[in-house]
Amino acid sequence: MTIPEHQLAAWSSQPEAGPSRDTYQSVKEVLEDRGSPFAGKTSDVFLQGSYGNDTNVARDSDVDVVSLTSAAFYHNAATLPADQYSAFVRTYGGAAAYTYQHYKTDVTTWLVKSYGSGVVPGKKAIFVPQGMNRRDCDVLPAMEYRHYSRFGTISDHSYASGICFFMPDGTQIVNYPKQHSENCTKKHQQTNKWFKHTVRCYKNIRNYMIDKRLLQEGVAPSYFIEGMLYNAPNSLFGETFQDTIVETFNYVADADRHQFKCSNGIHSLIGNSPVTWRAGDCQLYLDAMRKLWQGWS
Template structure:
């Protein structure tokens, strides 16, 4: 039987933002301290993830912050025409004097000096443990990434500005969190404020299933749930949460999902790269959602 509207309404609610907001403010202040060893690189600190996009639910306990420096950047300029790439190389001669690895190490050293030896470098981000009046926090040191459309000179260039970081094995990860956040906000406005509550419903359904061994952890990351629903036409949202789930789910189940884009509108949603969702995991999630919808939830 369908899940009751009252339950869907409960699942649509945003998790309490207070402790996370306070954690972020405190960490941001430390990261932007003018005494930090990287302070001269003009660091910009901002939220990403569920708290940054207002799609957080009760189970979301940590805070994800990006510490971006624009003075060092990676790029895809080699994909431009030979003439434009030569103009790029003539403008930007030689490697950056301040590498990503040096920057990440400086951030790690600085945070350790402020929060103690519980701070550690993970596969992607630097982890700050929970403390007094502080939630867990992941800080992602990142450099700018430029996805070029053209380059004729330093005064005549066009690119999408994203973030770039490297895993411990050297794998480069590129993403566009600001575009993701801006587009999700536009989607929310275009659906008369139904989009973000609907994302929270899908996320809470995922969490409910994980807790009851109906779905494996990691099959449906929050980022990809947002991206999946971003592709649903605006007119499938609204009237009630029950109608919204039915109409969005039916669209997702029947659509050509190979054409879906991430909410940043740059990356494909489904694929095999490090920034895409495996198509089989999307199918597994949709099948689990259907099973939950027709169950009695006991």
């Protein structure tokens, strides 16, 4: 027996947006306050993750907010041909005085002042606890990242614009949340608005499997589930949720997933870097989902 249509439809639904919207507005206003120690340095504040992409489910409690500064930027220019890198160095000079750690410290200090001692900096983001009309929130201080494909002059170059941050051990994490969000929205439109409903369905199936101890927590992060489905052909979405789940699952299960891209269209989905899904974890998720589907009663 398979999971019935009514259950899949229920799992595809999106919770009411009010609390997350209010959380984002509160935090955004604090981060954009002209009295902050980084006033004038923050170039953009935006949602990322499940709430930013409208793929959130009931268990997604934290709202993820990026606080981006373009006061300085990191880059891959050193990987360009020598003449292009030389031109880059002549244009931009050496390292910037305002570093990522400066920015994270400034943002942390300001959030503590604004929300109290419950604010706690973590390895990646800064945790802001829930309050009046506000959910728990993770604020990610980030700096602009430029992935150059070519550099001639300050007016003649090409790069993909992303964000980066650093782990406590110095590991740099680079991602492209704007491209991710834009691509997911296009995918949703191209699938006659089935894509985001299907992502929520897959995520709720994961949560159900965790509750039933069929899958360990952390094996299938929402970001990777979204990326996995981004690679499924548009023609496999639609008609019914049962058809959509079967068609997309079978495609993913049979495909060479090492060829998949994340939803940002830049990173590989499967790999061993900090921004990729381990092949073994992806397989564990698929195996557990197949077992649940076939054994549903």
